[in-house]
Amino acid sequence: MTEPAMAETVLLDHDVEEPNVFTQDMLGWEGWLPPLEEGDLTERHWEALVQKRRSKMPYFMLLARDPDILEYRTRTDMDIFHNPDSGLPRAERELAAAATSRLNGCIYCASVHARFAAQYSKRFDEVQRLLDEGVGARIDPRWDAIIDASVALSETPSRFGPEHVAALRATGMDDPAIADAINAIAFFNWANRLMLSLGLATKGNTA
């Protein structure tokens, strides 16, 4: 074991206001467990953070307690969302992330990825309808197919079926685009659970 658990594990208290609606506003996040401090970081930790500015963010500094999985997860995330080589347009990868977060109930993740979806699609109002009305919101055939796929694949057990693939294909998505949607939805099942369980969303911008 890395540390005597009972002796050293102290949970943090946060006297903060937790957001209770889905929003495109900037939110913060605070962990229940102590993040590493910059002075604790080895070369390996800095490498695992991938971006130096993440040492200012409590979420990444808490995840840095296990640097290997932090680094590998971050590099998976970046390729799924930022790789511009064909596949699904960035706006719709972000839409899938926002819809998944809306279903699972991660107000923090939904805020970040709704903002990206709105920014890349220029459809702020439609994205806001997803946040306000939930995953039953109807936008247009293509966005509806992406939202429906996000719901079906995020449920446990998964309900993702041939009808969802057919609905995505009917909107003009090819296999690489559908694979991108699958990656984005699956990845946000990972991200939502970390954000929801290791800490809480806050009003204000501290994540």
Next chain:
Amino acid sequence: MMTGSDDAIDALAGLPADSGLRALRPEARAYAQKSYEALFLRPARDMMPLDERLAIACFVAGLHQDAPAIEHYGALLLDSPAASLSAAIAAAASAGATTGPYGAFPPGPLSVEDMSGPHYAADAAALGPRLAAAFKHAHLLVFHPRDAGRTAIEDLVAAGWSSTEIVTLSQLISFLTFQIRTAGGLRLLAATK
């Protein structure tokens, strides 16, 4: 799972190594595999023990009712010092079976969307207190993550989980919810013409 690929998601999805479905996102594929290896094959020294990792993976696969994942992690467990827990884990997964996501939002306008569901408690006599606490946490994260909060972390600490181990445990459970969905989605995509 004889697909000719050493990649875990390819294997779970039944994809051949030369499948084009993941070719455009090579880093996502490579680093998902590195996560898998760091979590389940070659964990760093002095971190959460491997036998606990495999036991929890089998439980999470069981909660997803995903046959390839149940088989894959079941085989790893049988090859580990925790092999004798196999039947107890399968029983725990059956007892925990439900559908998600459910749970409560922070009180306010979203409360009308709150959905109740089971709050699972594992059999500490069969599993030991540390693993029983981890299974309870895994059930929470898999099915009703929006019910997670400070109390759930307190319960893990009380069962002997350190801060760093709680980070690894949370990553492990959450990674599996990603891996099982990625593989399941790609398996279906490859099969749907």
